[in-house]
Amino acid sequence: MATKESHRDEKSSASRWFSPDLVRDEEIVLRTIFDPHHVESGTLSIAAVSLSDLRSRGWSVDRKKYTSLWKLKLNQLRWHHRKPDLHRCYVIPINVGTLRDYKTDNNQIFSIIDLAFCLNPAHAAILLSVKGGDGAARKARDTLMAGLPAYIDVSKAFSNEDRWGWSRGMFLQVIAILRALFLCFFYRAKLKLTS
Amino acid sequence: MKTISGQYVDPFGSIIPAFVVYMPAGVSFAGEITTITVPVVASQTRDYAKELLNRVRYLQSTYVTPYEPAGTVPSAQAFKDAESFILKLPLTRTGMPSINVASDGEVNFCWSNDDTHIDLGFFGNGTYSYYGRSPGKEIIGEKVETNSEVPDDLLGIAISAG
Numbered sequence: 001m002a003t004k005e006s007h008r009d010e011k012s013s014a015s016r017w018f019s020p021d022l023v024r025d026e027e028i029v030l031r032t033i034f035d036p037h038h039v040e041s042g043t044l045s046i047a048a049v050s051l052s053d054l055r056s057r058g059w060s061v062d063r064k065k066y067t068s069l070w071k072l073k074l075n076q077l078r079w080h081h082r083k084p085d086l087h088r089c090y091v092i093p094i095n096v097g098t099l100r101d102y103k104t105d106n107n108q109i110f111s112i113i114d115l116a117f118c119l120n121p122a123h124a125a126i127l128l129s130v131k132g133g134d135g136a137a138r139k140a141r142d143t144l145m146a147g148l149p150a151y152i153d154v155s156k157a158f159s160n161e162d163r164w165g166w167s168r169g170m171f172l173q174v175i176a177i178l179r180a181l182f183l184c185f186f187y188r189a190k191l192k193l194t195s
Numbered sequence: 196m197k198t199i200s201g202q203y204v205d206p207f208g209s210i211i212p213a214f215v216v217y218m219p220a221g222v223s224f225a226g227e228i229t230t231i232t233v234p235v236v237a238s239q240t241r242d243y244a245k246e247l248l249n250r251v252r253y254l255q256s257t258y259v260t261p262y263e264p265a266g267t268v269p270s271a272q273a274f275k276d277a278e279s280f281i282l283k284l285p286l287t288r289t290g291m292p293s294i295n296v297a298s299d300g301e302v303n304f305c306w307s308n309d310d311t312h313i314d315l316g317f318f319g320n321g322t323y324s325y326y327g328r329s330p331g332k333e334i335i336g337e338k339v340e341t342n343s344e345v346p347d348d349l350l351g352i353a354i355s356a357g
């Protein structure tokens with residue numbers, strides 16, 4: 001059975017209908033840690049980054065400029081109902097530019113693509129720039145783990161200036177949807193005229 | 196304060212403190228101790244395999260439902276493969292790996308110190324893969340049969356990490 005090829009191109013959006021814009025180098029993305037076992041020794045376990053995510057699904061992160069503290073806390077709270085042993089909400093703040101600078105044989109190792117959903121304009125994903133086997137993905141995971149900063153409590157990741165992040169993202173998402181609709185009608189009308 | 200203490204003499208030679216009674220000053224001990232039940236306080240050597248097998252069984256009982264949205268739990272075979280791998284390791288030389296579960300259903304083993312690192316995992320498909328590095332050396336293994344011997348290159352780095 002043919003499987004859908006993962007979107008790895010950083011210069012085009014993986015979610016044109018909902019994307020506020022492409023992920024820029026100067027951005028910070030936040031990875032939420034849901035599994036308390038991954039931080040039980042005080043340091044982040046490598047199992048916190050799954051190979052399938054790195055290879056194809058995309059390791060989910062939130063773009064800090066398009067999310068807010070309450071939004072991440074709400075996500076954690078929803079999940080807390082299913083997993084009551086989730087007591088704290090930790091995030092890893094990752095600098096996009098630093099991650100994009102990791103290279104092997106002059107080729108970029110990781111791609112950070114925007115993967116916005118409806119009502120979640122901040123969603124993005126980190127995945128390998130080039131498809132590879134499990135062993136290669138483990139090597140990339142080692143590189144990623146070595147460069148990741150320490151996890152912090154989610155409340156420390158945001159300042160007062162970040163409180164409108166989600167609203168800003170939603171505003172741009174609405175514009176993206178309207179633009180996509182307009183282009184849809186425009187090309188349809190153009191097709192009708194030419195035929 | 197008056198102190199009465201006793202010792203448990205192990206038939207194989209070691210001496211383990213068995214009991215200590217602390218008595219406030221002015222209180223005299225009038226009773227007579229005839230029999231003492233000695234609890235096993237601590238084992239003298241660590242049973243690495245037992246600790247790791249307990250860890251795997253703990254994870255198996257914990258990961259009944261996934262911890263992450265869109266996550267999957269490891270298959271029973273993945274845990275079984277991890278257990279049989281533990282029994283093949285010369286643990287007194289390799290030391291204890293940390294064992295965790297990833298959101299894609301991998302049972303992951305990790306040895307890590309300042310300059311040595313091994314990342315190895317089971318998905319329950321009859322094979323495992325690994326990546327290891329030590330100063331000047333890097334190894335990658337793909338689709339290694341779970342019922343085969345542990346590769347020498349992997350053991351070499353695991354022993355230097357342990």
